Amino acid sequence: MRNLAERVRLGPPIDLGQAVRARIGQAAVFGTRRDGTHELYVAVNGTPAAFCAVELATGHIAFRFSIPHTDSVWAMAAAPDGTVYFAGMEDGALYRYLPEERRLETVGRHPADPWVWDLKPSPDGRLYGATYPNAKIFEYHPEERRFRDLGRMSADQQYARGIGATNRDVFAGIGSTIRLMRWDRTNGETSELHLEGYSGKQGFVDRIWPAESGDVLFVSIGQSEMLVYDCGKQRILDRFACSDFISPASPVNGEYYFVAKGSLYAYRLDTLTSTLQTDIPVYADRPSIKCMQWLAERDGTHTLAIVSSSLDVVLFRPDDRSIREVRTDLPTVPVQIQSLEWDGNEKLYMGGYHRGLSIYNAVTGEIELSIPKFPQTEGIGFLDGKAYFGTYTRAKIFGYDPELPADTRLAASSNPAFLFAIGHGQDRPFAIASGDGKLFIGTIPDYGLLTGALTVYDPQTGKHEVYTDIVPNQSIIGLTYRDGLLYGGTSNWGGLGIEPSETEAKLFVWDVQERRTLHVFTPDIPDIDIPPRMIGELTFGPDGLLWGAVDGTIFAMSPETLRVVKSKVICPSEYKYSRFRPYFLRWGPSGLLFTSLARKLIAVDPQTLDHAILDEEPLALMTLGPDGNLYYNDVSHLMMREVRILDERG
Numbered sequence: 001m002r003n004l005a006e007r008v009r010l011g012p013p014i015d016l017g018q019a020v021r022a023r024i025g026q027a028a029v030f031g032t033r034r035d036g037t038h039e040l041y042v043a044v045n046g047t048p049a050a051f052c053a054v055e056l057a058t059g060h061i062a063f064r065f066s067i068p069h070t071d072s073v074w075a076m077a078a079a080p081d082g083t084v085y086f087a088g089m090e091d092g093a094l095y096r097y098l099p100e101e102r103r104l105e106t107v108g109r110h111p112a113d114p115w116v117w118d119l120k121p122s123p124d125g126r127l128y129g130a131t132y133p134n135a136k137i138f139e140y141h142p143e144e145r146r147f148r149d150l151g152r153m154s155a156d157q158q159y160a161r162g163i164g165a166t167n168r169d170v171f172a173g174i175g176s177t178i179r180l181m182r183w184d185r186t187n188g189e190t191s192e193l194h195l196e197g198y199s200g201k202q203g204f205v206d207r208i209w210p211a212e213s214g215d216v217l218f219v220s221i222g223q224s225e226m227l228v229y230d231c232g233k234q235r236i237l238d239r240f241a242c243s244d245f246i247s248p249a250s251p252v253n254g255e256y257y258f259v260a261k262g263s264l265y266a267y268r269l270d271t272l273t274s275t276l277q278t279d280i281p282v283y284a285d286r287p288s289i290k291c292m293q294w295l296a297e298r299d300g301t302h303t304l305a306i307v308s309s310s311l312d313v314v315l316f317r318p319d320d321r322s323i324r325e326v327r328t329d330l331p332t333v334p335v336q337i338q339s340l341e342w343d344g345n346e347k348l349y350m351g352g353y354h355r356g357l358s359i360y361n362a363v364t365g366e367i368e369l370s371i372p373k374f375p376q377t378e379g380i381g382f383l384d385g386k387a388y389f390g391t392y393t394r395a396k397i398f399g400y401d402p403e404l405p406a407d408t409r410l411a412a413s414s415n416p417a418f419l420f421a422i423g424h425g426q427d428r429p430f431a432i433a434s435g436d437g438k439l440f441i442g443t444i445p446d447y448g449l450l451t452g453a454l455t456v457y458d459p460q461t462g463k464h465e466v467y468t469d470i471v472p473n474q475s476i477i478g479l480t481y482r483d484g485l486l487y488g489g490t491s492n493w494g495g496l497g498i499e500p501s502e503t504e505a506k507l508f509v510w511d512v513q514e515r516r517t518l519h520v521f522t523p524d525i526p527d528i529d530i531p532p533r534m535i536g537e538l539t540f541g542p543d544g545l546l547w548g549a550v551d552g553t554i555f556a557m558s559p560e561t562l563r564v565v566k567s568k569v570i571c572p573s574e575y576k577y578s579r580f581r582p583y584f585l586r587w588g589p590s591g592l593l594f595t596s597l598a599r600k601l602i603a604v605d606p607q608t609l610d611h612a613i614l615d616e617e618p619l620a621l622m623t624l625g626p627d628g629n630l631y632y633n634d635v636s637h638l639m640m641r642e643v644r645i646l647d648e649r650g
Contacts (some may be wrong), residue, residue, distance in 0.1 A: 003648065005612035009643075010630065010641045011642030014639065019637070019638040020357070021372055022352050023044070023373070024354055025307075025311050026043065026073060029361055031419060033100060038305070039055055039056075041097065043086055044228075046333040046335060047336055047356060047603075048068060048069070049070050051067055051086065051095070056313070061330065062102065071336055074117050075116040083097070084097040085121075087119060090114055094110050095107060109139060115128045116130070128150075129163065132160065135153050135160040138150055150188075157175065157177055158497050159174060162205050162207040162220065163208060168186065171217060173204065173207065173208050176202060176204060176446075177202060178199055178200065178202070180192065183365060193229070193472060198558075203225075206220050207219075217229045226241075242552075244288050244289055245292055246267070250294065251294055257292060259289050262279060264278050276317070276526055290307050291305075301317070302318070304311070335636055337351070337352060337638065339351040340380070342631075347368075348362065349380050354376045355374060356372050357370070371507055376407075381434055382434065383459065384459070385403070386401050390430065392429075394422075395444075398410070398416040400415060419464075420464055422453065425449050425468075426443040426445055426453050431488075433486070434481065438456055440454065440481065442479050447498075448495060450472075451471075451475075451494065452476045454488065455467070471520055473492070475492075485509055485510065485559075487507065487508070487559070488507065488536075489505065489506075489507055489582075492581075521562070523562075523564050530573045535549065535550055540591070542606075543556075547585055549592065551571070551573040553570065554570060554604055555568075556644035570613075575586060577620075589628040592605060594624055620632075629641065
């Protein structure tokens with residue numbers, strides 16, 4: 001009789017194409033060449049990311065460079081001499097672009113952490129960067145072509161997220177516990193500036209801009225609120241809602257401009273007052289703002305240029321308060337696939353990183369719907385023929401009816417439709433299950449928080465309820481429903497930027513009708529090498545048992561006694577990869593269980609627990625189609641391999 005490794009055969013990989021496309025950039029600046037030509041400099045997400053120089057007058061891409069080893073760039077700055085600097089998030093390389101020469105070069109590798117969140121120049125031309133995961137800042141001296149590691153700005157936090165510099169000081173914004181730090185350029189001393197009502201709380205100081213005087217800072221909190229802060233008095237002068245960016249002072253009247261809820265405002269620092277200027281329709285859905293910069297025109301007037309993360313560019317004329325949208329040649333580009341799930345029939349739904357949603361039709365072999373601006377989808381579920389998407393950030397939930405025409409405005413009345421944001425400090429909805437006419441959503445909390453939540457949504461009433469007390473200090477990453485009970489698995493890791501407080505993951509059983517938790521426990525899995533830290537996915541097998549995955553271990557338990565009746569340690573528990581994404585469990589041909597235990601492709605015979613490791617390569621995503629074949633991603637490519645099961649006796 002053949003063992004499982006001899007019975008399961010995989011066909012060669014078939015590339016079905018780059019399935020999810022988006023148009024998104026996390027870093028941008030504007031500049032003007034010596035001939036007066038205005039340009040946008042932007043890093044466009046992709047595989048790999050690309051740096052582009054775009055002429056604003058024509059929208060034409062004048063220069064393009066594929067950035068090795070990175071799919072996105074968050075840090076970019078224009079020096080006083082017009083040189084554009086940027087850094088990625090993997091190799092610590094600092095690049096610079098020379099607009100007059102149309103030339104890009106590698107400056108070198110900075111000495112701080114590899115992930116650079118922000119870059120800002122000082123008035124005297126030095127460049128400063130804020131990094132992760134050790135909350136460091138660094139300095140680059142262009143004339144001397146020399147780097148300097150300025151050290152950690154916080155001993156217990158991971159993120160130096162925002163940075164700003166004057167001739168005297170460098171300011172660093174910290175998270176996931178809010179802190180504002182000052183590094184003295186004259187003596188190298190580090191001190192903390194107190195933000196009353198904010199310092200020490202969960203969140204981020206994500207951007208910092210010194211005002212023209214240098215004594216006042218604009219401090220962005222959580223990409224949604226702006227503080228006006230007096231450094232000398234260490235006092236907050238004002239605060240207002242803001243879409244995470246504020247312009248330099250206007251050359252005409254000294255006012256600062258910002259966007260909030262799709263409208264542009266002017267802010268006077270002397271009176272601490274805001275004045276509505278105009279609505280900006282393309283920003284009504286609140287994309288983050290990546291740059292606002294004043295451009296001098298040949299007639300002596302000035303234009304405010306604004307670009308969003310969706311790479312929408314508008315130009316504002318303060319003299320008549322007019323807005324003009326700039327069409328550019330920046331295309332949608334393939335991005336890494338972040339999530340994929342079959343609807344149970346012929347359609348494969350896929351979300352992209354950091355944007356994009358696509359639906360692949362297996363019958364036609366084509367992408368039948370592509371929404372480049374759709375937010376990053378972590379989890380996908382289905383209920384009564386409709387698809388539901390759990391998106392990052394702020395755990396927003398969308399619903400899509402494939403029987404209705406698509407409308408990609410991403411509003412409450414569109415299709416997909418925005419349904420609700422979970423709130424309650426939740427950020428990433430990875431686990432989605434359904435049953436009894438309801439949708440169940442398990443979430444990972446926001447940065448710096450540990451406790452996830454269970455959300456129950458009723459499509460008939462449009463109402464949802466959030467339960468944050470199911471398993472304190474644990475995220476929910478696995479859910480499955482049967483006979484009025486919801487079974488859940490947790491991860492003892494919470495959001496990024498904080499270490500776990502618990503040592504073991506849990507299983508829980510929740511009564512849907514009574515809205516209460518019946519059991520919370522760590523399953524007793526024989527011979528497991530270390531206590532479980534992540535439990536999920538969960539699925540009921542044809543045998544009626546509840547099956548679960550723990551890194552390299554598979555187990556099955558009786559839903560009645562909640563005792564493990566069979567288990568097998570297939571790979572060591574190393575937890576080398578994502579601490580958010582569950583290990584997938586999919587029932588395939590001949591009743592075999594296919595799984596991504598230890599992020600490998602593994603087949604398991606549920607009766608004997610005989611197993612076969614079919615592919616050792618790290619596997620982020622996998623699912624089985626209705627044709628019984630394996631579908632997975634290779635970065636941005638949707639891949640398929642035929643699964644053939646041979647007879648046991650051959």
